[in-house]
Every structure is written in C-alpha cells, then in structure tokens.
Amino acid sequence: MIWVVRLVVLLPALAGLAGLLARRTPLVARGVAVGSAVVVVALAVALFVAPMDTADIDSVGALPLGNLSAPLHLLSDQLSGVVALVVSLVVLTIQVFTVWYLRDDPRYTQFAATVSLFAAGMLLVVASADLALTLVGWEVMGWCSWLLIGHDSERFAARRAAYKAFLVTCVADIAMVVGFIALSVRARSTDLLDVLTVHPSAGTDALLTLGLVCVVIGVAGKSGLVPFHDWLPDAMEGPTPASALIHAATMVAAGTYVIARLFPLYAFDDAARTVLAVLAAVTMVYTALLAFAQTDLKRLLAYSTLSQVAIMLGALAAAPADVGPVPAVSHLVGHAFFKALLFLGAGWLAALVGATALDALRGRARDRRALRRAMAIGLASLAGVPPLIGFFTKDTAIDAAVEGATGGGGLRAWIVVVALFATTALTAAYCTRAWLLLDTPCPTPASTSSAANDSFEVEHGGTRARSLTTSAFDDGMPLTPLAVGEPGVLTTHGEHKPITLTASLSVFALAALTLFGTLLLLGLDGAVHVGVVSATVSLLFVAAGAFAAWSMSERGLRDAAERLPTRLRADAVIGFGADTAYARVGSGVTALARLVVVLDRDVVDAYPRATAVTARQLGRIGVRLHRAVPASALLGVVVGIVVVAVLGVTVWQ
C-alpha cells in the first residue's frame, strides 16, 4: 500500500516524461497519457477505499537541513483519498476528451504530457505530509499552468494570459513561501504533523499568525481571491481542456486543500481566519456579479469558478473547530465534477459552433440533445438544484458557516453567511441566464452578426483545432457569420456530431458523477450534512435568483444582462479595470527599479568612480616623480633606509 501512495504521485510525472519522449509518435503519446490516467484512477480508488491513515511514508529521504527537520513524508487518509480520486477522475476524463479535442493539434503530445505533469503536481500536494513537498507540487502546478494557458503560443493574447497567470500567482507565492517558512521555523520541522502539533502557546503567537496570514495570501493568488482574481478569466485563452483542468480539480482548488490541511491551526487563529473570511466573502459576491454580466461563456464559467472557490474558502473561514474542513473539501469535490462537466460541454459546444461568445452560442444547445442534457445538469448543479451534487455540497458548506455563525463565530462567520446566501441567489441568476441563452433559439440570426464583432469577445478561435485547413469545410455546415474572418473552421461534418464516442462518454461520465457523486461523499464523515432551515432558505434564494433572471430575460427572448446599464456592463466585462491596475503595479515596480538603478549609478557608484579618479591622479603624480635619474633612485634608497631603520629599532617587540 505504501507504494500505491508513492505511485499515485510518481506515475503521472513519469507519464509526463514519457509523453515528451514519445512526442514524435502521437499514438504512443495518447496511449501513455490515457493509460497512465486510468492506472492512477485505479490506484486512487485503492487509496479511497482503504486509506492507510498514516503520515510517515518516505518519499525521497529526509533533507539534511541542520536543525530543521525535513523528512519529506507522504500521507494517506480519508481526505487525501477522496481528493486524489476526484483529481484522478477529472484528469482521466480530460485526457480522454483532449484526444478528440486536440486531435489535429501538432503539439498535442506536449499538451498531454503537461497535463500529466500538472496532475502529478496536484497529487503531490494532495499526498504531501510535508510543507516542502506541498510547495514543490504547488510550484509545479504554477509552472504547468503557464505552459497550458500559453499553449497557443502563436497568439499574443495567449502568451499574455500565460505570463499574467504566472506572474500574479508567483507574486502571491512569495507570501506562501514566507508563510511556510514561518510555520516550519515555529515547529523546527517542515513535517505537517509537527507543524500541526505545535499548539499555540499562551497569548498571541505572532509567528503563527504571520505564517497563516501569509499562507492565506498565497492561496488567494492561486485560488483567485480578490486582489489576485483577474488572472483566471484571462486564463481562458488556453484550450478548453486546460481550463477544465485548472478550474475543476487542481490548481484553483489546491488552495482549499492546503488550508483544509492546516485547518487545526486556523481554528485557533482568529486573525488569519478573519482575513480569509473577508477575502472570500468579497470575492464570492463580486465575481458572481461579474459572471452575470459576461458576454463569453468561458469567461462566465471562469468567474463562477472564482465564486465557487470562494465559497469553499468561506466555509473554511466560518466553520467551527468541531465541524472541521470537511464541508469545504466536500464542495471542492462537487465543484470539481460539475465544473469539469461544464467546461468540457462548453468546449464541445464551442467546437461545434466555432466561438465561445454567448451571442454566437445562442440556442445552439437546443438541437443537440446529449450535449443539451449535459449542460443542463452542469448548470443546475452549479445553481444548487437538488438532488444534484452541487446542492448537497454547497448546502453542507452553508450549514457549516451557519453553525459557525450561531456557535460564536461572531462577525467573521456572519459576513460569510450573508455572502453565501447572496451568492446562492446570484449563482442561480447567472446559471439561468446562461441556460436561457443556450437553449432559446435565436430570434434573428442577423442580429448576432453585429454582436460577433463585439470587442469583448475574448477567444478568437483559440479553442479551435487550428491546424484544420480551410479546404476542409468544403461541405456541410454553412459558415455562420461569426466564422467570417477567422482562420479555420471546426467541423467537416455539418450537423453530424464530430465528436468521438470516447470523448462524449467522458462528458457523460462527468454528468453521471454530477448526478450521483453525492454517494461518493457519503463515505466521508460530515461531507454531506444539510440543515433543514439553511437548505430551505438557500432553495428560496435559488428560486428567487432564477425567477429574477427569467423575468429579466422576458421569458428567454432576450439576454438578461442586457437590462444592465451598457456602461456598467462594458466595465464588468473587462473586470472593472483590474488588468489595468495590475499593469500599473507592474510599471510602478519598474519605475522603482529605475529609481534604484539611478541611485546606484549616480550616488553609490560615485564613490568607486571617485576612487578611480583619485588613483589616476596619484599615478600621474607618481609618473612625474619617477625620472630615470640615478640620483633620485639613491635618494629613495637613503630615505627608505632611514625610515626602515627607525621603524625597525623603535617598534621592535
């Protein structure tokens, strides 16, 4: 069993390496990527069914760090079993889907290898019982996200989005590293058990608070809490499977898992939890509002991810100590299933239509029954409709927060509870809006063409298989007005489904998990715990939100978001200028660096330069004194003798 834990981490990493080695033969690369994912699922099932409840599994041996012990252990328990299973399932479906989605991409093999490596990073975070290993997995994910988002590296927007994601998360990682160091120094060990068992001493423990707050900031970077949130919508420039991977079960959710692991410490530290609560509450409401106004399906889903991850973190911030981190992890699981489903469905739809702008997708789901059902299940689950998994996990999180608020959590928990209910209504509203748009047939096709050139449209053909030549659309589906001016089209088969059976099966598998995944969670203590009152209230909010959106859209005939003031909507689409703010911070840092350079060059370097000038002047004087005359040489000798003799006799001993 020990080897199972090690293999769960090692196998995807090896698969990534093997995939790179076999990049000349796509068939082998496909086999490696999908095959390894299947094996990892089997291993994860073993870990889920029979967790070992140990945290002393050696990985690569302890690091020799003097008096700081770093045993680099792995762990296996119920929590890690569930998350590992979910991660491996989602990765498997994504790998299968990718085989179809990027079948004509010349760099499919690199993409699949990166996905494998990404999975290895996430599984390392999941199985790690050591802060150092957690950090390694964390950074591997950060690096892989850069590769995945920038997969279409020939497009400027993709490159920019990749760098943006990398830089923003890395800046937050500075705090993460500082936080881990503070926690390790406090425990004199990086081992998770040691870190957790050093309980706070009497009074305030400044080092603990510093460490926990810094970890919150680091998590805020990767999970997209408010000042760091803007990288995630831009990350939609990556191919849809990459988006699904980043959003559903790995990078974004990793923060939840890390804080869940450290929960025993957070339970004792109100300051860090208050920071987390405020950030999560602001993020979940703000991004849900932004999601409502989006004009692009993928960006809408991205904002919904931010909102949902904030729900998990809010549950962690508000849950009482005895409830623990399980509700948050439970919502992580639920979110992983329905968000992966939504992204793959959106990718499927976009591949059929050729765009991801909502205007272009209007009514497109209606005549594709399987896809329509899948999207319906996903959106309903996101909105929190019973009996889908989203309902159970979200209401478990709400219940935990309410329990925390009524159980002495104070203002911190109440903020979260209020934000949670508001978010519930808003989520229902934007889900309803998206569904109505996808499902209602377009009244006049002509009107969409004007929207096609909408400047808000983000992804210009990025989700498409770009290597398809234009000669491929000789028959079948007529060009929609949208596709005009965009290189390449998506399908050669018109109304027929171009999707392969296996790829569609992967989507259906996710739909099934969204329907029945709750059963998986029953094995985890406290993972499904729906309070009657809170569930009723949240259902009311869901109904209210859905009804509001429905009525705003005039029974689906219009886009609900069109009721918003145009100016406000335009600002919301670009995230209220967060990107500009980031750029300002960047140029501020550059300006500061320039100032330092100037100071260094003109102030600090003045001294060395003065030394150089002095040396040159002294040398000139010396040259003048040295003429090739024996007399002056003798004079020097005589003076030298006198000086040396005097020194020698007077200073002797």
Place this chain on the structure above:
Amino acid sequence: MNGLVIDVAALWPALFPLLGIVAVLVVDLVTPRLRQAPYAVAVVAAGFGAWTSLPGVLQEAGSSRSSFCVGQQGWFSSTSAPPHIAPTCFWQADSLASGLQLAASLAAVVCLLLAWPIARSRADAASGAPAPARSGHTREPVEAVLLLAALAGTVVLAASRDVGTWLVALELATLPVIVLVALAGRRRSIVGAVQLLVTSLVSFALLVLGAALWFAATGSPFLDPEAAGGAAGSPVALDSAGSAALLALSVVFVVAGIGFKLSLVPFHAWTPTAYSGATLSVATFLATVSKIGALAALLVFLRAVAVLGTPGFVAIAVLSALSMTVGNLMALRQNDVVLLLAWSTVAQAGWVVLPLVSVSALGTGASAAYLLTYVVATLVAFAVVALTVRDSGAVGRSLVGYEGLWRRHAWRAGALGLALTSLAGLPPGVIGLVGKIVALRPVVAQGWVWLTVIAAANAVLGVAVYLRWLRPVVTSVAEPAEAAEPVNEAAGSAVVAGRALSSPRVRQVRRGAVVAALVISAAVLLVVSVQPDLLLGVLR
C-alpha cells in the same frame, strides 16, 4: 674541528649551471659561428639543474639535503658548544629551498628560450638594422654565460646557511644581471644598468652592514635559529637587550638591502628603467629569477630569526603596503606593456613580502607560494609579449598592439588572459586567487587590520591594472585604430615580409623557441591553476 663532509648529489642544482658555463665557453671556442649552440647548452644545463633539484622538492617536510657539513657547532666557538649538537652544514636545501631552486632553474630555461638568438642568415639579410654588427659574434656566449652565472648564484643563495656564502651568492646573482642589462647596447639600457649598479652597490653595503651586525649580535657566521637564539657567544660584550637591538637592526638592514633586489618601494626606482632598457629576455630574467633569488635570500635570514618569536615586522609591513600601492597606481598609467609589467613587479613584490610580517613557517611558505604564482604568470605574460614583438615589431610593446589579439591568435590571447587574471587574482586564474588568499592568511591571523585593508584595496586596484590590458585583447579591433596603424606598421610589415621571403624556415625556428617558452610556462600555469595543491604542496 672535524673534517668537511661533502655530498655532491645535493650540489647538482648549482653545479650544473656552473658546468654549463664551462661547456658554453668550450663550445664557443670550437664552433664560434654557431649562434644557437651556447643557448642550447645553457638550456640543457639549466634543465639538468631543474631535474636534479626535484628530489629535494619531493623530500618530506623537516628533512633537508645537506652538504659541506662540519661536525661541531662552529669553528669559532667550538669550546662553548655542547658536544652532542647536530652537525652544521654550509649547504642545506630543504623542500622550500629546493622548490625555489627548481622554480629558478625552470624560469631560467624559459628566459633562455626567449633569448634564443636571431639566425645568422637573418642578420645578413637585414644588415641595415643596427642590432647585430655591434657586438659581433661574442654576444651570445657572453649572454648565456651571464644568465647561467646568475642562475647559479640564485640556486646557491637558496641553500646557503652562512653569512659568507650568502653574501657571495647574492652578488653572483646580481652582478651578471647588471651586465646583461647593459649588453643591450642602447642608450636607455646603459642608463638602466647604471641606475641598477648604483642602487645595487648601496644595497650591498647595507647587506654587508646587516651581516656584520648579525655576527656582532650572535657571534656565529651561521644563519640558523640556534645562532639567533643563543646570542650569548657575541664577541662584543653586550647584555641581552643590547644584543636583541643589534639583531633587530641587522634584520632591518638586510630587509632594506634585499628590498632593492625585490624592487620594494622606496628601493624600486631602478625597476622600470632597467626593464625598459634591457632586452625582453633579460627583463624576464629580472622579473623572475632575480626575484626568486631575492626572496630566497630574505627567507634564509628570516627563518633564522623566526625563533625569536617577534610579533612581526612593522618595517616589512610598511614596505609591503607602500610597494603595493605605488606599484599599482603607477602600473595603472602605463601604456607600454613592459613598463606595466615592471610596475606590476613592484606591486607584486609588496604582496610577496606581505605574509612575512608574521615571522612563522606559515608566513614563509605563503610568501614563497605567492612568489611562484607571480613568477609563472609573469613568465607567460613576457613570453606572449616576446612573441607579439617578434610578430608585429615595436607595436607589440604598447597596449594598442594587443587590440583584437583574441581574433588573431586565440591560443596566445588565452594564455595571456590566464596570466593576467592570475596576476589579478580572478578566476579563471585560480592560482592567483589562491595565492592572494594564502598570502593574506598569516596577516589576518596575526591581526594586522590596517595592512589587510590596504592589501584588499590593492587587490581591487590590481584587477583594474590587469583588466586594462586584457580589455583590448578580447574586444574587437576598433576601426579608427586600424586606420591609424598602417603608418606605424608600414616599416615593420615590410621587414616582416622581407624576413618571410628571405628565409621562412629560419623565421620558423626563431619563433619556435619563443613558442616553446610560451607553451612550457603556459602549461605550468594551467596545471597549477587547475590543481593549486601541486604548487602549495611543494612548499609545505
């Protein structure tokens, strides 16, 4: 008085140069027209000298190869000496002395190769040039004999253990060099020789005075710790304090006298004049073999007084600091590479005596180690200069002549770069860096803070000095420089073309010796740079 025990095997390093002198004279008598023959013989003699000093280098620490031993403490005070004392020897070459002997012999080989004469045919072809006709055919054997004589003096100096041998060997090592400088025959070389001679006379007077004071203080002609420690046998009736003061004065005079040979400031004034006046090979000899001899002489004396356990010599510290600073400042202003190397010698001499402020085995070993790194690197630099001068004429003596050397002669530029970085103490010249650290260690250990600060500042200045030369080597030739050069080069290139046309083979031979010198010295520098333990281990 017991009989004198003579171990000839220990004497070979000195005997071979002397035999070489005889052989050179004989060969010259037999074939006076063969101009390379004296040098070939001299190279062989110096090479054998180096070979025979190897066993002395490899012997373990503490032992020494001795010769001319007498059974008792000395002739003069045999009645007062304890009877069981170990025999005293006039010739004692321990591993440190043997190491210096080996280095001197090898450096002499390189100098001889650099001095390899111009072939006769070339002299006929370019008879218009002023150089050859003056000294006729006698110049080569004289030069070879003088070089070998100076080498013999240096080798004896390292192993001498009594005042008489010490003084005679010192003169033997110095006087031939003065003649060699004068032999170049130019006006500047006469000036340099005169300056050298005058300074050397005064210094020798000082040395004799120092030796006399030593004898007065200790009553022993032997420069060994027993004599210095038991200063009781003094012929002059003195209390111990008076004897110590005499000893101190003698040490100071000896330091001053040898300071001339090491070109320590303020005894250095002859250095740039003599270097620029002499031929390149003689300048190389002055910069390497002469310095080895000077340090050997100083070490003989200082190891004898080390037993007194003095905290250190302020006089040496002052001389060292002055030399480094003045040498570097002056070198920074030179555009003539020989003058630059001359002032670099002054600065490096300061580094060589730096560790001697602490009178200890650590200090002497460090000093010798630093000297050897300096000698190897300087040999390489001079060999590159000699090669460049032979290629491009007088331009090779100025920094301008080295512009773009990297593109024209990559290997040569690489050797020069290694030599300069070694002198500056920067990687890839690792040995220079190691040498500087080794030299600073005793100073720091004894708490000479001000001296350490000055040394550190001079290390930085030194980097500037040598990088000033290295920069044109690695940068590409600037356009204006190329445009200006033909004016200077026209004569030189015409001569070069003439040479090449008249006798390409002879020219090849001429260069061959210089190239061999460069290859030998650069190989040694490379080996000790890669494996500094080889050099440091020799002197342990």
